[in-house]
Amino acid sequence: MGTKARILDAAENLFGDRGFEATSLRDITAQAGVNLAAVNYHFQTKDSLIDAVIQRRIEPVNCQRLKLLEDAGPNPTVEQIMEAYIAPVVEVDLSAVVPLMGRFLSTPDQFIVRVFKKHLVTVAQRFDEALAGALPNLSVAERKWRFHFCAGAIAHVLSWSHLLPEVTGGVCDVSDRKALTARLTRFVSAGFRAEERS
Amino acid sequence: MGTKARILDAAENLFGDRGFEATSLRDITAQAGVNLAAVNYHFQTKDSLIDAVIQRRIEPVNCQRLKLLEDAGPNPTVEQIMEAYIAPVVEVDLSAVVPLMGRFLSTPDQFIVRVFKKHLVTVAQRFDEALAGALPNLSVAERKWRFHFCAGAIAHVLSWSHLLPEVTGGVCDVSDRKALTARLTRFVSAGFRAEERS
DNA sequence: GTCTATAGGTTGATAGAC
DNA sequence: GTCTATCAACCTATAGAC
Numbered sequence: 292m293g294t295k296a297r298i299l300d301a302a303e304n305l306f307g308d309r310g311f312e313a314t315s316l317r318d319i320t321a322q323a324g325v326n327l328a329a330v331n332y333h334f335q336t337k338d339s340l341i342d343a344v345i346q347r348r349i350e351p352v353n354c355q356r357l358k359l360l361e362d363a364g365p366n367p368t369v370e371q372i373m374e375a376y377i378a379p380v381v382e383v384d385l386s387a388v389v390p391l392m393g394r395f396l397s398t399p400d401q402f403i404v405r406v407f408k409k410h411l412v413t414v415a416q417r418f419d420e421a422l423a424g425a426l427p428n429l430s431v432a433e434r435k436w437r438f439h440f441c442a443g444a445i446a447h448v449l450s451w452s453h454l455l456p457e458v459t460g461g462v463c464d465v466s467d468r469k470a471l472t473a474r475l476t477r478f479v480s481a482g483f484r485a486e487e488r489s
Numbered sequence: 490m491g492t493k494a495r496i497l498d499a500a501e502n503l504f505g506d507r508g509f510e511a512t513s514l515r516d517i518t519a520q521a522g523v524n525l526a527a528v529n530y531h532f533q534t535k536d537s538l539i540d541a542v543i544q545r546r547i548e549p550v551n552c553q554r555l556k557l558l559e560d561a562g563p564n565p566t567v568e569q570i571m572e573a574y575i576a577p578v579v580e581v582d583l584s585a586v587v588p589l590m591g592r593f594l595s596t597p598d599q600f601i602v603r604v605f606k607k608h609l610v611t612v613a614q615r616f617d618e619a620l621a622g623a624l625p626n627l628s629v630a631e632r633k634w635r636f637h638f639c640a641g642a643i644a645h646v647l648s649w650s651h652l653l654p655e656v657t658g659g660v661c662d663v664s665d666r667k668a669l670t671a672r673l674t675r676f677v678s679a680g681f682r683a684e685e686r687s
Numbered sequence: 688g689t690c691t692a693t694a695g696g697t698t699g700a701t702a703g704a705c
Numbered sequence: 706g707t708c709t710a711t712c713a714a715c716c717t718a719t720a721g722a723c
Contacts, residue, residue, distance in 0.1 A: 294706080310598065312510035315698065326708060331700060333706090397595040399649045400508065404656070433672065435660050439653065440642040440676050447641020448634075451597045455637065458602075462633050474631065478638050481683035482676040492688080513716065524690055529718060531688095 295333045297323040300387075302344045307390030308453075311341055311398060342406055345395050348388045349410045355379035356414055360421060369483050372421045374476045377445060381475065382468040393450025396442065426483060433487050441479040448475070493531045495521040498585075500542045505588030506651075509539055509596060540604055543593050546586045547608045553577035554612055558619060567681050570619045572674045575643060579673065580666040591648025594640065624681060631685050639677040646673070 292300075301323035305314040316337060320327045334340040359375035360367065367375075380392055395403065415438070422434055429437075448455070448471065455463045465471065490498075499521035503512040514535060518525045532538040557573035558565065565573075578590055593601065613636070620632055627635075646653070646669065653661045663669065 310510060310596070312508060313598070316700090317698080327699095328701080328709085329707065335700095337699065393597070397645065397648065398508070399591070399652055400511070404652060408656075432660050432662075435657050436669075436672050437676055439646055439649070439657075439661065440673065443643070443645020444638040444641040447595065447644060448637060450595065451637070454597055454602060458606075459633050459637075462630050463637065464630075471634075474634050475638065477683050477685075478635055478680040482680040485675045485679035487675075514718090515716080525717095526691085526719080527689065533718095535717070 294323075294325050294329050297325055298330055298333060298340070299344055299347060302340060303348070303391050304387050306341070306344060307387055307394055310394055311403075316340075338402055341402070342409075344391070345406055346410060348383070348385075348391060349395075352379045352383060352392075353410065353414045357417060360418065367421055367425060369422065369425045369480045370476055372418060372425060373441065373479050373483070374472065376418055376441075377475050377479075378472045380445065380449070381472045389449050389452050393446055393448075393452065396446035397450050422483070429483075429487060434483075437479075437483050440482060444479060445475060492521075492523050492527050495523055496528055496531060496538070497542055497545060500538060501546070501589050502585050504539070504542060505585055505592055508592055509598075509601075514538075536600055539600070540607075542589070543604055544608060546581070546583075546589060547593075550577045550581060550590075551608065551612045555615060558616065565619055565623060567620065567623045567678045568674055570616060570623060571639065571678050571681070572670065574616055574639075575673050575677075576670045578643065578647070579670045587647050587650050591644055591646075591650065594644035595648050620681070627681070627685060635677075635681050638680060642677060643673060 298319060302314070302319045305318055305322060308314075309318075316330050317327060319340075320330055330337075330340060334343060356376055356379050359378065360372065363371040363375060381389075383389065383392075395406070419434065419438065422438070423429075423431075426434065448465075451458070452465045455465055496517060500512070500517045503516050503520060506512075507516075514528050515525060517538075518528055528535075528538060532541055554573055554577050557576065558570065561569040561573060579587075581587065581590075593604070617632065617636065620636070621627075621629075624632065646663075649656070650663045653663055
């Protein structure tokens with residue numbers, strides 16, 4: 292495996308475990324078994340390394356999301372839409388990606404927001420349109436609010452995934468990803484279907 | 490105002506804005522207008538400063554939560570329970586506390602988990618019992634999962650609060666806290682009431 | 688209690704040999 | 706492309722005068 296890929300792999304693991312700020316370039320090069328200068332040669336700065344780490348994983352997730360949404364046909368239900376959004380990121384086949392995505396989605400820093408806009412805006416827009424079709428009686432504001440509530444629920448279980456078994460005394464089993472997708476989908480779909488005023 | 494309180498105020502603001510790791514003690518003492526050594530005199534280490542900053546704000550929130558839950562009577566509905574949990578942290582009267590709580594709740598680091606356990610475990614347990622009473626047909630695992638989904642939705646809107654207007658093109662107005670409480674309560678209550686298997 | 692000064696270590700980034 | 710060596714800046718924490 293090349294130096295560049297080894298750096299990306301090590302960075303992915305450490306960013307997910309400790310966060311972006313708490314991980315130094317020296318931590319990364321030590322774990323990757325490469326020289327410190329290599330990271331600057333291949334990625335110039337730490338910020339653009341973070342960007343590359345996220346981009347490598349978010350793009351396949353987003354492609355899969357759009358494909359699943361398309362597969363659901365022209366008039367998908369809320370459940371189909373949200374499962375298409377949730378499954379690709381929750382059931383990603385590389386376990387290190389889960390905490391990485393969790394960190395990414397729950398770090399509201401200026402730099403992260405830039406990366407966020409670059410990689411997520413178009414997908415979010417496409418799903419927003421689908422939700423508008425499935426929930427024609429919901430106001431725009433309420434729909435956008437509820438999408439953020441969903442994003443929060445997803446981000447939270449991803450970023451806390453390695454701590455949830457301990458925090459819940461083993462009750463919450465993170466290893467069954469398909470079951471987690473189903474749980475999340477049921478929960479957020481019911482939230483979307485709630486009456487706007489009670 | 491005393492030096493100690495000025496340090497706590499500055500730290501609260503900066504931790505909320507930039508995160509715990511990204512904020513240095515120099516940033517804090519500069520904004521507080523006090524000497525660098527003062528923070529070590531009053532709080533010994535940075536970690537125990539973080540603890541003090543969070544403790545000062547989380548305790549009134551938790552007291553209010555328990556009071557509202559008690560006020561709801563012996564057999565509260567899901568809506569009453571969740572509103573008692575959500576309102577005190579969303580409608581807190583100091584605006585700097587909102588992003589602070591968001592950062593706190595969405596930083597899954599070892600140290601933060603310790604603080605989390607210290608200040609939130611008993612409250613979470615009390616609310617779990619109340620939810621068990623209101624939703625007797627829900628399995629323990631599903632109930633705990635759904636509580637984490639709620640925690641994620643809440644943490645997300647708190648930590649992204651200062652960026653949401655920009656990200657949504659002004660559609661999501663964070664300033665109306667009571668409306669936000671109502672939105673969150675409706676959404677998560679519907680999620681809790683969802684059928685366990687579909 | 689508050690200050691100056693500084694220790695002792697880490698950081699991101701770069702220059703230049705090979 | 707990969708290395709060693711190093712810079713300049715930053716960090717937390719502490720010692721000791723006042």
